[in-house]
Amino acid sequence: MTSTELRAEDIRWDLTDLCSGADEARAEWTALVERAQELASRYRGRIASLDGTAFRTLLDETDELEQELSRLQVYSYLRLSMAATEVEANDLATFSRDRAAEIENALVFLGLEWIALDDDRAEELLASAEVAPYEHKLRVEREEKPYVLTEAEEQALNARRPTVSAWQALHDRHVSTLEVPFDAGEGVQPHTISQLLSYLYRPDRDIRLRAVTALYEGLAPRTDVLAAAYDALVGDRLSIDRLRGYANPMQPTNMNNELDDETVEAMMAATEEAHPIARKWLQAKAGLLGLDKLELADQYAPIGEARAFNWPEAVEIVDSSFTRFAPRLAEIFRSCIEAGHVDVLPRPGKAAGAYCTSVSKTILPYVLMNYTERLRDVSTLAHEFGHATHNVLALEQQTWRSHRTGIPMAEVPSTFAQALADDYLLQNETDPGTRAALAADRLENAFAAIFRQTVLARFEQRAYALRSDGRSLAAERLNELWVDENGKYYGDALVMPEGYAYGWSYIPHFIHVRFYTYAYSFAQLVALLLYRRYRQDAEAFAPKYLALLGAGGSASPADLVAPFGLDLRSIETWREAFAELDALREDADTLASQAAQ
Numbered sequence: 001m002t003s004t005e006l007r008a009e010d011i012r013w014d015l016t017d018l019c020s021g022a023d024e025a026r027a028e029w030t031a032l033v034e035r036a037q038e039l040a041s042r043y044r045g046r047i048a049s050l051d052g053t054a055f056r057t058l059l060d061e062t063d064e065l066e067q068e069l070s071r072l073q074v075y076s077y078l079r080l081s082m083a084a085t086e087v088e089a090n091d092l093a094t095f096s097r098d099r100a101a102e103i104e105n106a107l108v109f110l111g112l113e114w115i116a117l118d119d120d121r122a123e124e125l126l127a128s129a130e131v132a133p134y135e136h137k138l139r140v141e142r143e144e145k146p147y148v149l150t151e152a153e154e155q156a157l158n159a160r161r162p163t164v165s166a167w168q169a170l171h172d173r174h175v176s177t178l179e180v181p182f183d184a185g186e187g188v189q190p191h192t193i194s195q196l197l198s199y200l201y202r203p204d205r206d207i208r209l210r211a212v213t214a215l216y217e218g219l220a221p222r223t224d225v226l227a228a229a230y231d232a233l234v235g236d237r238l239s240i241d242r243l244r245g246y247a248n249p250m251q252p253t254n255m256n257n258e259l260d261d262e263t264v265e266a267m268m269a270a271t272e273e274a275h276p277i278a279r280k281w282l283q284a285k286a287g288l289l290g291l292d293k294l295e296l297a298d299q300y301a302p303i304g305e306a307r308a309f310n311w312p313e314a315v316e317i318v319d320s321s322f323t324r325f326a327p328r329l330a331e332i333f334r335s336c337i338e339a340g341h342v343d344v345l346p347r348p349g350k351a352a353g354a355y356c357t358s359v360s361k362t363i364l365p366y367v368l369m370n371y372t373e374r375l376r377d378v379s380t381l382a383h384e385f386g387h388a389t390h391n392v393l394a395l396e397q398q399t400w401r402s403h404r405t406g407i408p409m410a411e412v413p414s415t416f417a418q419a420l421a422d423d424y425l426l427q428n429e430t431d432p433g434t435r436a437a438l439a440a441d442r443l444e445n446a447f448a449a450i451f452r453q454t455v456l457a458r459f460e461q462r463a464y465a466l467r468s469d470g471r472s473l474a475a476e477r478l479n480e481l482w483v484d485e486n487g488k489y490y491g492d493a494l495v496m497p498e499g500y501a502y503g504w505s506y507i508p509h510f511i512h513v514r515f516y517t518y519a520y521s522f523a524q525l526v527a528l529l530l531y532r533r534y535r536q537d538a539e540a541f542a543p544k545y546l547a548l549l550g551a552g553g554s555a556s557p558a559d560l561v562a563p564f565g566l567d568l569r570s571i572e573t574w575r576e577a578f579a580e581l582d583a584l585r586e587d588a589d590t591l592a593s594q595a596a597q
């Protein structure tokens with residue numbers, strides 16, 4: 001049976017490629033812990049004395065062990081995704097977490113001893129031909145070396161972790177327990193923040209405006225405590241940065257992402273230069289909605305009315321758009337469906353959203369969907385298979401350790417795959433409402449990822465600067481910063497309501513991973529640049545792009561995109577991405593006006 005003949009309700013995960021059952025998984029976990037401890041007993045304290053061949057043997061052994069670990073972890077994670085409240089799945093998840101921690105502890109010596117080597121000894125090993133498949137990741141690990149403190153100091157810092165997490169937990173709880181009384185048409189009911197935010201995508205303007213007002217009224221009494229949690233975390237991070245010797249508060253994130261400070265600044269500066277692109281769209285959108293000026297609540301109001309897409313249609317769109325670009329990608333897409341590695345429909349107890357998870361060099365990735373026949377679900381399917389094809393090609397060519405990229409590059413193939421499917425759809429769809437909705441959605445998603453996430457990163461930079469100047473991050477000060485940075489983006493193209501000053505207060509990234517958000521801008525912009533190269537010369541582009549996917553995380557982002565003639569440190573490169581974005585804006589404008597007639 002081919003993938004298009006399968007009915008959506010029959011396409012469910014078959015987990016037998018991972019493990020045959022919970023009892024089997026427990027036995028395998030126990031054996032794997034022993035294997036890790038045995039490996040550690042053979043190598044602990046010996047890394048400095050290994051030659052290239054012996055070091056390679058160790059790296060291969062751990063690479064295999066980590067794939068076994070991944071297989072068992074994915075098994076237990078997917079069981080939980082299928083049935084969040086099932087006792088057996090929860091027991092197995094707890095058991096798995098504990099065993100995974102034991103394995104991690106057993107193998108922690110490896111990273112520590114590698115970083116502890118002096119430079120000459122490390123270079124000697126890195127120069128050996130046998131170590132080549134691991135070289136890049138090993139070098140990246142050693143870049144941390146100047147910022148690592150003594151063992152006793154690191155232990156003391158680790159011991160503070162629960163206190164730091166307590167601030168994060170306080171913030172999370174304050175946000176997640178917020179319930180605001182709101183009438184969405186069925187009488188007044190308590191609403192969470194995400195429920196209120198979901199009304200911003202409704203066609204009914206009254207409900208959008210009221211949802212925004214209710215959200216900020218609900219947040220207002222909580223902002224003092226939310227600011228106190230943020231202030232404590234920023235203060236803590238800054239004092240540890242000083243101990244470690246980081247030059248600026250963004251540096252740890254940039255190093256993790258393998259991007260230099262210059263690259264990130266060039267990207268953010270080009271983004272700010274391009275604000276007029278967004279404002280032109282917001283002004284056009286006001287016209288389309290019959291308004292003089294947009295309010296914040298109108299920003300994501302729907303444009304055009306999209307038709308429904310059944311599952312076989314979605315499969316056909318992804319299959320055909322991938323085939324047209326590179327048949328190998330479509331082959332991977334179909335083989336994942338046929339292997340039972342895709343779970344399509346929502347069901348009670350099944351996890352929400354969508355994701356793709358890689359397993360190992362010998363097992364295809366698994367994809368979770370919650371397909372409800374909306375246009376957006378088609379894009380999501382393409383997105384997840386952008387990840388899946390990346391995983392498969394990278395694992396074909398790289399070691400396990402080298403296959404995975406950092407967050408900014410990881411979202412490039414998924415965004416690119418979405419663009420392939422969107423373009424295919426725009427060329428083949430005849431319904432004007434669907435075409436308008438697709439073009440507007442695509443543009444507004446790009447705006448949200450590029451412009452808004454950069455506003456967030458700038459807000460963070462200024463908050464860290466104030467705090468390191470000895471000023472506290474009180475709610476009022478954060479309100480001012482927030483309004484100021486958002487004002488630079490929206491200009492006079494949109495009216496921000498007074499309550500929007502509290503917009504900073506519920507954003508989890510600020511609390512959990514500083515400067516996380518620019519990775520979204522990076523991925524969107526690099527995907528736009530690659531798409532531009534593709535449109536310029538499709539034939540030359542596709543093989544180079546497959547090579548990029550196959551390279552996985554074996555090189556830095558700058559080196560990965562260099563074959564496309566992209567210099568990420570140059571602001572000119574990023575300006576080119578905005579030329580592409582402006583073309584998308586024009587398309588959206590044209591299609592939306594046509595649909596409105």
Ligand SMILES: [Zn+2]
Nearest residue numbers: 383387411414
């Ligand atoms: Zn993704």
